[in-house]
Amino acid sequence: MREIITHGDGWYIANGVTLHKNLPVTLIDRAAKRVVSTNSIVADYDHLVIATGSRPFIPPVPGHQLPGVITYHDLDDVDKMLAVAKGSKIVVINGDLFGLEAAADLKMQGIDVTALHLMPTLMERQLDPAAGYLLENAFTERGVKVITQSNTKQVLGSDHIEGVELADGTVIECSMVVMGIRPAMALAKASGLAVNRGIVVDDQMRTDDPYTFALGECAEHRGTCYGLVAPLYEIGQVLASTLVDEAAIYQSSMTSTKLKVIRIDLFLAGDFGEGEDREEIVLRDASADIYKRLVLKDDRIIVAALCGEKAYGP
């Protein structure tokens, strides 16, 4: 639902781009500065940009191969979700930003949604437990059922999905299960590039190989994988400048994420990594459903997380 067709083939042709479709690269030979694809097409390069995106992450629980287990990943998945009738029941597994957006989008389509999250509170990397509860309540009030500390045991059904069973025996009736995505970094890893949760890049989107760059959902910048909300325009500008030998730095400090679906205001900005030299200021106003968290380092604000607060976001 969030994917939009942009450049058509004509744009690539007009700009002299050689376009290989349906042709995954299987080998990066960094020593020879050469890539090889599935049917042995070889291309030499001066600079390589890896944009492998994300891949479905479907835990191998029993029933995970049933038709109707999908990820919120590409246009085909979106089509499948749109084809589901209003009032149908869907379980979304993973209460991260991506999963919550999927759950909220589906709810807007009139779907009966249950979001499962393994951890005790939602978005535990970005929000402290109190704010996680606030967000959970906001979703619950708007009709999305949220179950935290939910360990999926199996997807039930024989030829189609009938429900999801949790480790504690709870069964949630549904006809479709939406699972998460992870940065696709197998190719980068196999070629010996540094990877963590994603392909590790510096402020120029450069990997630990000076001639190789990564951007988009596959990249990890300052400890953050941006996922579907990668600020591609800004990152693209930095990388383009770098490739033409102009100085450019991408600083994640101004990167913000807004989750404004079903009228929940959530604003996240900055580097949510760990650090001992950080100072936190937190304001919680439970009566007004407002949470504000600022993280300071060297007397500068490096993180802002606002939930339920409209006035101070950009």
Next chain:
Amino acid sequence: MAPGPMLEHLFEATPGRFAVAIFNAEPRVNYISADAVANAVRRKDL
């Protein structure tokens, strides 16, 4: 797709300087997230 904005900048800045080849595992190369589009629209609004 993610490299779209990067290529736009590159072609604007130095038309013809780079020979670009794209290998894509999928049949479609031409979609990017709505957020990126929103960013692009916002930039054009400025």
